[in-house]
Amino acid sequence: MSSDPWGRVDETGTVYVRTADGEQVVGSWQAGSPDEALAYFERKYEGLVVEIGLLEKRVKTTDLSAKDAQAAVDHLREQVDAHHAVGDLAALTVRLDKLVETVEARREERKQQRAKQSDEARHSKEALVVEAEELAASDQWRAAGERLRALVDTWKGLPRLDRKSDDELWHRFSHARSAFSKRRKAHFASLDAQREDARKTKERLVAEAEGLSASTDWGPTAARYRELMADWKAAGRAQREHEDDLWNRFRGAQDVFFAARSSVFAERDAEQTENLKLKEELAEEAEKLLPVTDLKAARAAFRSINERWEAIGHVPRDSRPKVEGRMHTIERALQESEETEWRRTNPEARARAEGLTGQLQAAVDKLTGQIEQARTQGNNSRADKLQRELEGRQALLEQALKGLQEFGG
Incomplete structure (x- = not known):
C-alpha cells in the first residue's frame, strides 16, 4: 500500500484524499500500482489548480461578466467538492471563496459604475432635451437645424436609461425637433409664397421697364424708372432661379x-455750349449800348440783338442765370432811360410838379411868418411847434424841387 501527504490507496485499490473532515473516497484504481493511482489523481488536482489560476487571471484582467465568472466558480467548486483529485482541496476551496468575493466586489463595482453611467447619461440626455427645446423656438434655421442633427448623433452615442425614463426624454426630444421642423417648414412655405408674389411683381415691373426702354420722353420716363426701381x-427677392434673370432684363431695359x-x-450739351458762346457775344454787344446817349437808337439796336438772341435756342442750365442776367441789366437800363425821358417831357407831370412846389413854397412862407409873429408875442411854445412843422414842409419842398429839376425846370 502506498501513501501521500494528501492521499492513500488501500489494498483493494480504493483511493482516498485527506480533508479537514477526514478521508474522502476519490475513486478506485485497478489498472496499476498505488503510486500510479495517486499520480493519476494528483494530476487531476494540478488540472484544477491550473483552471482556478486561469479563472483568477480572467477575473482580474478581462471584462468577464460576474454571471459567467460565478458559473465558472460553481463548476470548479463542484469538481473540488466531488473529491475526484488528490491534493490540498481546502486550499482550492479557499481560493474559490476568494474568487467569489472578488466577483461580488466586481459585480458591485460594475453596478455602481453602471449607476454612475446611467446618472451621467440621464443628465446628458436631459441637457440635450433642454437645448433641443430652446432650439425649437429659434429662427436661425440653418444653424439650429445643424445643431439639432448634431444633438441626435450625440443622443445615439449615449447609453440607454430605464425604458420609462428613456422613452419620456426621447418623447420630449423628438417633440422639440418636430416643432422646429414644423415651424421651419411653415416659414419656408411662407417665404416661397412671398417669393412667388415677388416674381409676379417683378415680371410686371420688367414688362413695363422693357416697354419704356425706347421712350424719348426723357424726364417723365427717367422719373418713372426711379419709381420702378423703388418698387423693385x-x-x-424672387426665387433664386428667377431673380438673376429678372434683374438682368430689368437692368438691361433701363440701360437701353x-x-x-x-x-x-x-449732343444737346454740345449744341447748348455753342449757343452759350453766341449769347455771350450778343450780351457783350448789348453792353456796349450803355450808357444810353441816344435812346431811340439804343432801343432799336437792343431790339435787333434780342431777336437774334431768341433765335439761338437753349444754353446749359447752370450758365443760364448769368448770361440772361447780363441782358436783363441792359433792358432795365433802357427802361429807366425811357422813364426818365417820359417824366422830363410829360406836360401834365411838369404842371403837377410846379403846382406842388408852389403850394409847398407858400406853406413855408406862411409858417415862417407865423413863427416870427409867435416869437414877437413871446409864445415860444407855439413857435417851436410851428418850427417843427416848417422843417417837415421844407423837406417836402426840397424833394419837389428835385423832381421839378428832372423836367429841366
Missing part, C-alpha cells in the same frame, strides 16, 4: 433707355 426693392438719353443729352 420693395418687392423683395439711359444710354439713348445720354447720347441725346451729350
